Amino acid sequence: MSANHSPQTASQRLAWIATIVASTLVFIFLMAPILAIVPLSFSSSTYLTYPLPGFSLRWYEEFLNSARWMNSLKNSFIIGISSAMLSMALGTLASLGLAQWKSKWKPLILAVVLSPMVVPVVITAVGVYFFFAPLGLTGNYLGLILVHTALATPFVVITVSATLQSFDMTLARAAASLGAPPLLTFRKVILPLILPGLASGALFAFATSFDEVVTVLFLAGPEQRTLPREMFSGIRENISPTITAVAVVLTVISVFMLSTLEILRRRNERLKGNVG
Amino acid sequence: MTAAFVAGADVPLKRRLKRAERARQFRALGLVLPLLAFLLFTFVVPLAGMIWKSVDDWEVPQAMPQTVAALERWNGQGLPDEAAFAALAADIRTAHDAGTLAVAAKRLNYIVNGYRTTLLSTGRKLKEQPAPGTARETLIGINPAWGERESWAAIKSASGPVTSYYLLAAVDLTHNADGAIVHAPADQSIYREVFMRTFEIGFGVTALCLILGFPVAYLLANLPTGRSNLLMIFVLLPFWTSLLVRTCAWIVILQSEGIVNGSLQWLGVIDEPMRLIYNRFGVYMAMTHVLLPFMILPLYSVMRGISPAYMRAAASLGAPPATAFLRIYLPQTIPGIGAGCLLVFILAIGYYITPALVGGAADQMISSFIAFYTTETVNWGLASALGAVLLLSTLVLALVYGKLALGRQTTGGLKN
Numbered sequence: 001m002s003a004n005h006s007p008q009t010a011s012q013r014l015a016w017i018a019t020i021v022a023s024t025l026v027f028i029f030l031m032a033p034i035l036a037i038v039p040l041s042f043s044s045s046t047y048l049t050y051p052l053p054g055f056s057l058r059w060y061e062e063f064l065n066s067a068r069w070m071n072s073l074k075n076s077f078i079i080g081i082s083s084a085m086l087s088m089a090l091g092t093l094a095s096l097g098l099a100q101w102k103s104k105w106k107p108l109i110l111a112v113v114l115s116p117m118v119v120p121v122v123i124t125a126v127g128v129y130f131f132f133a134p135l136g137l138t139g140n141y142l143g144l145i146l147v148h149t150a151l152a153t154p155f156v157v158i159t160v161s162a163t164l165q166s167f168d169m170t171l172a173r174a175a176a177s178l179g180a181p182p183l184l185t186f187r188k189v190i191l192p193l194i195l196p197g198l199a200s201g202a203l204f205a206f207a208t209s210f211d212e213v214v215t216v217l218f219l220a221g222p223e224q225r226t227l228p229r230e231m232f233s234g235i236r237e238n239i240s241p242t243i244t245a246v247a248v249v250l251t252v253i254s255v256f257m258l259s260t261l262e263i264l265r266r267r268n269e270r271l272k273g274n275v276g
Numbered sequence: 277m278t279a280a281f282v283a284g285a286d287v288p289l290k291r292r293l294k295r296a297e298r299a300r301q302f303r304a305l306g307l308v309l310p311l312l313a314f315l316l317f318t319f320v321v322p323l324a325g326m327i328w329k330s331v332d333d334w335e336v337p338q339a340m341p342q343t344v345a346a347l348e349r350w351n352g353q354g355l356p357d358e359a360a361f362a363a364l365a366a367d368i369r370t371a372h373d374a375g376t377l378a379v380a381a382k383r384l385n386y387i388v389n390g391y392r393t394t395l396l397s398t399g400r401k402l403k404e405q406p407a408p409g410t411a412r413e414t415l416i417g418i419n420p421a422w423g424e425r426e427s428w429a430a431i432k433s434a435s436g437p438v439t440s441y442y443l444l445a446a447v448d449l450t451h452n453a454d455g456a457i458v459h460a461p462a463d464q465s466i467y468r469e470v471f472m473r474t475f476e477i478g479f480g481v482t483a484l485c486l487i488l489g490f491p492v493a494y495l496l497a498n499l500p501t502g503r504s505n506l507l508m509i510f511v512l513l514p515f516w517t518s519l520l521v522r523t524c525a526w527i528v529i530l531q532s533e534g535i536v537n538g539s540l541q542w543l544g545v546i547d548e549p550m551r552l553i554y555n556r557f558g559v560y561m562a563m564t565h566v567l568l569p570f571m572i573l574p575l576y577s578v579m580r581g582i583s584p585a586y587m588r589a590a591a592s593l594g595a596p597p598a599t600a601f602l603r604i605y606l607p608q609t610i611p612g613i614g615a616g617c618l619l620v621f622i623l624a625i626g627y628y629i630t631p632a633l634v635g636g637a638a639d640q641m642i643s644s645f646i647a648f649y650t651t652e653t654v655n656w657g658l659a660s661a662l663g664a665v666l667l668l669s670t671l672v673l674a675l676v677y678g679k680l681a682l683g684r685q686t687t688g689g690l691k692n
Binding site for chain 1: 300301303304305306307308309310311312314315317318319320321322323325326329488489491492494495496507509510511512513514516517518519520521522523524525526527528529531533534535538565568569596597598601622625626627628629633643646647650651656659660663666667670671674678
């Protein structure tokens with residue numbers, strides 16, 4: 001047990017054990033959906049029931065051979081990567097500006113920048129649908145990329161701002177005093193140090209777009225359906241085992257993103273350690 | 277460089293510094309501007325447009341400009357004069373040919389049920405038979421509804437340019453023919469109930485998240501860093517897993533042939549499968565699962581900052597563990613509880629996907645009505661009004677959250 005928590009009395013020990021038991025139950029609750037769905041995706045049966053009659057990869061095969069699912073996977077990546085890049089560019093510039101800007105209007109500007117995170121997505125979707133429809137921005141990629149960028153940028157601003165906060169500005173001043181022009185300072189000094197933070201921000205942005213379905217429901221035509229959108233209609237109609245295979249693929253992507261984020265975080269800590 | 281330095285030498289240093297600082301501020305603002313412009317186009321203006329749609333009243337003025345003008349002189353008592361009847365007949369003919377009559381008919385039908393049929397059939401009949409007598413006789417001859425004050429009051433109340441109709445309807449109120457605000461008819465009064473249901477589910481989910489999240493946050497905050505980081509995976513992995521995947525998994529687990537029902541039947545606890553999904557239970561289950569990390573993470577970060585010395589001090593002064601916990605530890609977690617609860621509640625009341633997929637018809641929250649009126653019945657005014665009410669509730673709560681988070685930042689330094 002930790003130094004923080006060294007139970008002395010019987011009742012304290014009991015309370016600590018109760019905490020562990022309760023937490024374990026909550027951990028099971030949190031992991032249950034993922035744990036339940038993985039084996040079913042390898043089932044040879046068309047019914048989503050346990051015990052599994054046999055092992056098979058047929059549902060993964062069906063996923064890979066379905067033009068509909070593959071198209072939606074492609075759409076998810078097109079929209080996700082485009083909006084991640086766009087929100088990356090806009091969000092990083094804004095974070096750099098916000099870090100230096102001193103004004104009484106700053107809280108208001110910050111509130112506007114972060115508001116897409118707070119406003120219920122269904123409201124954003126409806127508002128954008130009304131606004132984009134007459135402009136011809138529904139039923140194509142551009143409209144979706146624009147909305148997803150708006151939804152994802154707050155996460156980029158938060159992540160990059162946090163990185164900049166821990167960035168030692170004397171380094172930039174040192175570079176300037178040695179005669180480096182601002183752009184060179186940015187490229188050679190600031191950028192390498194905040195790069196892990198930028199990458200985390202981009203990943204957050206991609207994940208936001210990759211998981212988003214409400215605006216897709218309103219804005220996408222049949223050609224732009226993303227993976228979550230196909231899953232939405234799949235779940236609405238009838239859950240086929242193919243969906244469980246898709247779910248597992250998506251979970252693997254999540255695990256991959258989470259591990260990348262953790263690696264980036266550690267790298268950032270290390271860089272900070274070197275700097276300080 | 278040197279030249280500039282020399283040239284500026286006569287200017288006092290203070291002013292030069294000030295000027296340099298001002299230039300820096302402008303540059304900083306310039307870096308923020310692209311994002312602001314982008315958000316203006318993709319977010320702020322669309323939201324403002326939605327709010328405008330909740331009061332915009334364009335259908336009737338567009339289709340019946342002459343009638344609207346003629347009714348300006350009408351005091352709302354009895355029937356309007358012959359000029360208004362003539363204007364209406366002329367407007368209906370024009371609008372019928374232009375194809376704008378149906379839109380106005382739809383708008384008027386919100387006020388008086390059956391108006392749509394009245395107006396559209398009048399449009400058809402006016403075209404068939406040329407009017408022999410006065411416009412008044414012709415119209416009342418076609419449909420006696422034109423001899424009722426209510427029909428005219430409806431046109432007057434919908435004659436724009438703005439209306440409070442949709443916003444009132446969003447809270448189950450309406451104007452009667454005399455212009456007083458009254459309760460909406462029973463068959464249209466559903467939104468207060470839907471808002472209450474939305475808040476009820478929001479409260480329920482928030483309470484469940486707090487009960488489940490508190491021990492987990494406490495455990496993670498009091499374990500050594502290595503072990504708590506490892507256990508944190510159990511919180512972060514579901515957090516990063518797609519919402520659709522998790523919703524789908526809950527359906528698989530809870531459906532009548534699902535794992536829970538299967539195990540309980542196998543154990544002999546129940547004979548018939550229980551209904552666990554497509555009802556309120558399923559909504560609570562799935563939404564609590566989705567939102568639990570949003571409670572655990574702020575709680576954890578606050579608990580991590582609480583020094584164990586306080587508890588030790590309380591114990592050394594003779595406080596029993598339960599008292600020390602309730603009076604020393606718990607009050608210090610309140611900022612985390614407040615932030616977590618507000619965050620979960622804000623997210624919960626705006627939820628659309630999860631209730632739509634795992635809830636029954638009686639579990640649909642306000643978002644699903646907003647979506648329904650936008651895409652299914654194309655009643656954009658009502659969709660916008662419901663959206664405006666939800667937006668207002670969310671923004672008020674977000675403001676409280678912002679104040680709370682800011683307060684934590686400023687007092688945090690003092691406390692520790």
